Amino acid sequence: MLTLADIDVDRVAALLARYGLALSRVPDGEPIPGSYWGECEAGLIGCTVFARGDTPVHSMLHEASHLIVLPPERRADVHTDATDSIAEEDAVCVLQSLLGAELPDVGADRVLADMDAWGYTFRLGSARAYVNDDADDAWAWLERAGLVDAARTLRLPD
Incomplete structure (x- = not known):
């Protein structure tokens, strides 16, 4: 599985920034804030996607997509679970x-x-x-x- 450590994180951060989102790197071994699935899976709090080096890229993109589909005014209220339907x-x-x-x-x-x-x-x-x-x-x-x-x-x- 492709992880954040395997790719150019600056490109990811730039892509997310185009949607008004931030990527926050979590130190290896630390818990990921706002992670719905736990372990190495990406997390969400407000307009920030949290991920470690061992976070699967698809997980980080999935969680970012949840924020992207939300109207900007609703993003600030997101913590861990962003699914509306x-x-x-x-x-x-x-x-x-x-x-x-x-x-x-x-x-x-x-x-x-x-x-x-x-x-x-x-x-x-x-x-x-x-x-x-x-x-x-x-x-x-x-x-x-x-x-x-x-x-x-x-x-x-x-």
């Missing part, structure tokens, strides 16, 4: 792969493979099959939120 969770699963594609040392393929390895479950058997063939509602959700265009391309903020 199943529809939002589905959209976040798609968005995390799109964010991975924006990181040259990650890519969507790696995010999707690591989602499968971690244990995400989808009706069609894989994260890739979900995103490509079973996520029309999630894509529509992301389009309504202004995060992707009709061609299913990520709209990056300036």
Whole structure:
């Protein structure tokens, strides 16, 4: 599984900053603040994503995606659990792969493979099959939120 220690953290921080988010590196061995799953999984508090070197990249992107889909005025209230609905969770699963594609040392393929390895479950058997063939509602959700265009391309903020 690809971890934060394996990639250029400055690129991740820059990507998150485009959405008004901060990445806070947690020292190795320390508990991750705001982690829903515990262990090495990323955490959320307000507009900050917390991660250690051993945090899986897909986890960090997933938690960041939860903040990205929220209106900025709601982000400050987030602590540990940001999910508002199943529809939002589905959209976040798609968005995390799109964010991975924006990181040259990650890519969507790696995010999707690591989602499968971690244990995400989808009706069609894989994260890739979900995103490509079973996520029309999630894509529509992301389009309504202004995060992707009709061609299913990520709209990056300036």
